[in-house]
Amino acid sequence: MTKVAIISGYKPYEIGIFKNDDPAVPIIKMAIKNQLLSLLDEGLEWVIISGQLGTELWAAEVVFDLQLEGFHDLQLAVITPFLNQEDTWKEANKEWYESILAQADYIDSVSRKPYEKPWQFRLKNQFFVEKSDVLLLFYDSEKEGSPKYLYEEAKRKQEKSHYEIRFISFDDLQVLAEEEQMKASYE
Structure with missing residues (x-):
């Protein structure tokens, strides 16, 4: 029985998405929703x-949509690799992130320090895989990117x-x- 899923995948710039209203975003979210269902x-x-x-924040939005559609038992945990990961982000991205945190059911950090070294990402990947039953990954081995390490x-x-x-x-997208x-075209 699958109880805990990790969802991850490409960061927007890795796949050429620079705005949240990019036409690819609803398709990615639909693919995530289909898998979550x-x-x-x-x-x-x-x-x-x-x-x-x-991918991760889009997945969070899909979880919130599913909760509104009646899947009240579905919960979202945001567990960052280290404290204040959003410190260097643009203001719009910080606001988006904070709106996700405001709705999350659980928030924590694997390393309770600000960013120090890449080991914090490795520790996060190990923790995630250890604590989950399934990994849902938006990833294609022909287009390497940051999801490779979690995979x-x-x-x-x-x-x-x-x-x-x-x-x-x-291909799924x-x-x-x-x-x-x-x-x-039929409507």
Whole structure:
């Protein structure tokens, strides 16, 4: 039974998205929602993110939408790798992040210090994989980026025990986008 899912993936700039009203964002969120609905059927109770811009904050918005749609037992935890990760972000991104934190069910940090070194990200990846049943990752190995490190950690756990890794790929997004275009052309 899947109770805890980690959701992560590309940061917006890694996939050429520079505004939250980019037409790709609703498609990415739809792909996340489809996966979450499947996981909810399997008993999903918690979604954990680290609060990174992009995939993770879009996933948080999807969780909030699902809560409004009646999935009241679904909860969101934002567990950052270190304190004050948003300090260097642009003001608009800080506001977006803070609006997510304001609605989250649980907030904490793996390392209770500000950023020091990359080990804090490794520790966060290990913690996330250890505390979850499934990783939902917006990632394509043909387009490497920051999700690679979490994926590698999840693969190590998968080799030792039953650990599920689910992907959202660019092909998945293309299929969803085409389905949405087909629907729109029939309306």
